Amino acid sequence: MMTGMMEKMVEKMGPMGCGPDMMKKGMEMRERIMGSGFNPQEMCRQMTSAVTKAVEMGSYATPEVRALFEDWVGEVEKEIINVIAQSGQSNPGSIAQKLRIKEDSVIFFISRLAQQKKIKISAIELGDADTGNGSEEAAMEK
Numbered sequence: 001m002m003t004g005m006m007e008k009m010v011e012k013m014g015p016m017g018c019g020p021d022m023m024k025k026g027m028e029m030r031e032r033i034m035g036s037g038f039n040p041q042e043m044c045r046q047m048t049s050a051v052t053k054a055v056e057m058g059s060y061a062t063p064e065v066r067a068l069f070e071d072w073v074g075e076v077e078k079e080i081i082n083v084i085a086q087s088g089q090s091n092p093g094s095i096a097q098k099l100r101i102k103e104d105s106v107i108f109f110i111s112r113l114a115q116q117k118k119i120k121i122s123a124i125e126l127g128d129a130d131t132g133n134g135s136e137e138a139a140m141e142k
Contacts, residue, residue, distance in 0.1 A: 073109075073112075076099070076101075076109055077109055077112065077113055077118070079099055080095055080099070080106065080109050080110065080113065080119075081113070081118065081119065083095050083098050083099065084119060089122075092106040092107050092110060095110075
């Protein structure tokens with residue numbers, strides 16, 4: 001539970017702070033979170049490490065590599081636009097099958113195209129996150 005020092009601090013907070021009950025509830029919540037195995041310091045360390053790695057990897061890319069990547073992205077986006085233009089409407093799963101890439105990749109490109117106002121997203125439905133729709137597997141098998 002709370003240490004003697006924390007109890008004294010809670011008493012001193014009184015009407016000026018959030019009150020002793022609120023402070024006690026906050027401390028109890030902290031103890032539950034820490035007891036559940038969640039370690040905010042470890043989470044921060046992992047996030048910092050991931051950011052550092054991303055910056056490091058980005059620093060290796062020369063302007064030529066970045067330009068090639070952007071060219072490739074543009075080509076994939078053109079292919080997606082062509083698939084949509086041919087069918088009138090489409091969904092990420094069917095585009096993934098036609099282009100033989102993962103559905104997650106198609107969703108990334110669709111998001112970019114929608115932000116650039118090159119396509120319009122007109123419907124969103126709830127999916128079954130547990131079972132998936134199998135389109136990734138079908139696209140990868142072909």
